[in-house]
Amino acid sequence: MKQNEMAVIMNGVGKKYRYGQIGAGTLQGDLKEWYQRKKNARNQERADTEDAPYQIGETFYALKDIDLTIKQGETLGIIGKNGAGKSTLLKLLSRITAPSEGNIKIYGRVASMLEVGTGFDGELTGRENIYLNGAILGMKRAEITKKIEDIITFSEVGDFIDTPVKRYSSGMYVKLGFAVAAHLDSEIMIMDEVLAVGDMAFQHKCLDRMKAAAKQEGKTVLYVSHNMHTIRRLCDRCIVLDKGKLLFDGDVDTATAIYLGAEDIQQIRYEFDADYRPYDKNIRLNKRFNMDVLEVLNTSVPEYEEGEVPCLRLTCTSEQYFPKVGFRFELWYQDGTKTGTMLSGNTAEIKEGKNVLELRPDLTHLTPGQYRADLVAYLYDSDGNEDILDGVYPGFAFTIRNSLNERHYLDWHHQYWGHIRLHDMQVARLPYLEREIDGQ
Numbered sequence: 001m002k003q004n005e006m007a008v009i010m011n012g013v014g015k016k017y018r019y020g021q022i023g024a025g026t027l028q029g030d031l032k033e034w035y036q037r038k039k040n041a042r043n044q045e046r047a048d049t050e051d052a053p054y055q056i057g058e059t060f061y062a063l064k065d066i067d068l069t070i071k072q073g074e075t076l077g078i079i080g081k082n083g084a085g086k087s088t089l090l091k092l093l094s095r096i097t098a099p100s101e102g103n104i105k106i107y108g109r110v111a112s113m114l115e116v117g118t119g120f121d122g123e124l125t126g127r128e129n130i131y132l133n134g135a136i137l138g139m140k141r142a143e144i145t146k147k148i149e150d151i152i153t154f155s156e157v158g159d160f161i162d163t164p165v166k167r168y169s170s171g172m173y174v175k176l177g178f179a180v181a182a183h184l185d186s187e188i189m190i191m192d193e194v195l196a197v198g199d200m201a202f203q204h205k206c207l208d209r210m211k212a213a214a215k216q217e218g219k220t221v222l223y224v225s226h227n228m229h230t231i232r233r234l235c236d237r238c239i240v241l242d243k244g245k246l247l248f249d250g251d252v253d254t255a256t257a258i259y260l261g262a263e264d265i266q267q268i269r270y271e272f273d274a275d276y277r278p279y280d281k282n283i284r285l286n287k288r289f290n291m292d293v294l295e296v297l298n299t300s301v302p303e304y305e306e307g308e309v310p311c312l313r314l315t316c317t318s319e320q321y322f323p324k325v326g327f328r329f330e331l332w333y334q335d336g337t338k339t340g341t342m343l344s345g346n347t348a349e350i351k352e353g354k355n356v357l358e359l360r361p362d363l364t365h366l367t368p369g370q371y372r373a374d375l376v377a378y379l380y381d382s383d384g385n386e387d388i389l390d391g392v393y394p395g396f397a398f399t400i401r402n403s404l405n406e407r408h409y410l411d412w413h414h415q416y417w418g419h420i421r422l423h424d425m426q427v428a429r430l431p432y433l434e435r436e437i438d439g440q
Contacts (some may be wrong), residue, residue, distance in 0.1 A: 007220035013102035077235035108187025119317030155179035
């Protein structure tokens, strides 16, 4: 691939930090660091007696051995759990900080928005900050003037454009900041999760603007988000970071499935220990009813064609007799959106001790993709209120495969069609009448 087709090249990039370290560089900073070292020494003595997970002064990698090549005009999604290194990666690409090892080559000017108000001077007005940001990118005043009305219109803060931005709300900051980053002459746009601050309509407008910047103007867009729907809508490629390392680089569907754990949790036997009850680990296993094991029968891989009904065997233990216990699956699609709830059509009698139940969820109307089903057991008290007996997350993970047949000849894989295939509508051919209907 030609170098002039590249936007970013990263080779062996790592960023190292030190626990308990404060940056210096000024006399005041040096004094603060000296005081902190003294304080850390006392804290370390305490930490040594408390079996601390790390030593103060010990180094760690926020990013390690990152090799990444990004082409011009690509829209790259960057996902990962908190602490995975996403923000560190963006700071390196924005030149806010330098790598500890490796090298980064960036071809083109970078416009970044990593947090609300990035690059703004609170004492300056919105209009003055537009000129300031343009000057930082190396643009001439006349160039900025040509674009300023478009920026103001897009930002939706026109009534306050001559007001100091220190008086702006966080939403107004985001709107103006994005408008500036999207319209000024930069070849690379870097966006963090800040769009979540804006209202829904503005988020959609921003996503459309970023897609247009990539497809029509040839800009490179790097976008970090925990919202898998926006990642799928915007990006044509996605990387997954985990504990500072590049876990995956490829298509968006696979990336989101890895991030959401779908590829790890699809199995045919689940032993529901405390890890499956993240919201109340210390309670559920000591309650009067527990779901212990779920087994997926009649298959070695939980993948199903349209119309297939999985057969699941659930083993549970109860400390008392329950005449009527209901179960429900709470379904999630692979991008993290809620698909729906499936209730058991009947209740089960639960006896004291060990119980074995059979569950047959009807997945007929699910479109192809990967799903997670959280399993909840419940009953109703004498007042008709729901009483949760147990809940496991996930209770069952599975895939619906693409299938084509004579009856349903469409390939239902498009995200914008949703996750549910509704009931078929009936079509009947009516007799054609040649005579005029008017006047009858």
